[in-house]
Amino acid sequence: MKITSSQLLASEEKFKDEMSSLYYDTTDEKAIITQHLEEHLGKQHFANGIDLGAGPGLISMPLYQRCQNYTLLELLPIYKETLHTKFPNANIAIDNIEDFPLEKNHYDLMLYSHVQYYYPESTWIPTLNKLYDLVAPEGLLIVIFGDTRLIFDLFENETKDICHVYCLQYEKYKQGLEAFNNFDVIPYRTYHTFSNIDEIKKYLQNFFRMEGITELPTFEEKLKILIDKLDYQNQQWTLPIDQYIYFIKK
Numbered sequence: 001m002k003i004t005s006s007q008l009l010a011s012e013e014k015f016k017d018e019m020s021s022l023y024y025d026t027t028d029e030k031a032i033i034t035q036h037l038e039e040h041l042g043k044q045h046f047a048n049g050i051d052l053g054a055g056p057g058l059i060s061m062p063l064y065q066r067c068q069n070y071t072l073l074e075l076l077p078i079y080k081e082t083l084h085t086k087f088p089n090a091n092i093a094i095d096n097i098e099d100f101p102l103e104k105n106h107y108d109l110m111l112y113s114h115v116q117y118y119y120p121e122s123t124w125i126p127t128l129n130k131l132y133d134l135v136a137p138e139g140l141l142i143v144i145f146g147d148t149r150l151i152f153d154l155f156e157n158e159t160k161d162i163c164h165v166y167c168l169q170y171e172k173y174k175q176g177l178e179a180f181n182n183f184d185v186i187p188y189r190t191y192h193t194f195s196n197i198d199e200i201k202k203y204l205q206n207f208f209r210m211e212g213i214t215e216l217p218t219f220e221e222k223l224k225i226l227i228d229k230l231d232y233q234n235q236q237w238t239l240p241i242d243q244y245i246y247f248i249k250k
């Protein structure tokens, strides 16, 4: 894990602010996911649902509304109140996924969205298998992740070791997901918008710090290349990111 749970907790306020300003507020991603979840889940109802690494619950509503018992499991206590307010009938658990008692073959609906980045790549596929074991027969496991290769490719020289592993891992991760046979995948693209260069810089610095890189020697030069590649309209730069929702049926 490049950012450990304890590191997250140590700078909880900062993490929350950064998640909001860098990822949640600068993209329409949560609205896109919500629409796909609504469409895919349709009129179905489920007994036991769980959201692993729920954050502030920005995409949890379509699941919450369809489950008789719904648990939102989140590491950071800072989201507790928001989760209680938004999901009054849910079980809000502030705990580590690794410590929380999770029952095998129990969950009819499970969401694991944008969480695997916090763990070492070598654990990504074994974790998928463990999650699948927790899903009830006929249940549904939903895995969501973004593929940020565009950025890694550009900074390849500086991030060679990580980049290589990371990019390969995306392919392996997809293969791992597709090994479950019975799945639907929805690829979608999100657009992060930035109103000034400092915002782009901050986004990238945060991004690379997540991968353990704090300094990029030719950052300014590469930044210019990246900025030239971005769409610029109405005084805003737009960064496209490919994302995937896997619906895995057990």
Ligand SMILES: C[S@@+](CC[C@H](N)C(=O)[O-])C[C@H]1O[C@@H](n2cnc3c(N)ncnc32)[C@H](O)[C@@H]1O
Pocket: 005, 008, 052, 053, 054, 055, 056, 057, 058, 059, 073, 074, 075, 076, 095, 096, 097, 098, 112, 113, 114, 115, 118
């Ligand atoms: C990028 S956010 C995604 C939030 C939400 N799933 C979404 O897609 O909007 C990842 C969340 O996972 C939580 N998280 C990371 N490691 C965790 C762990 N070991 N146990 C519980 N939550 C964890 C983080 O605190 C963070 O809120």
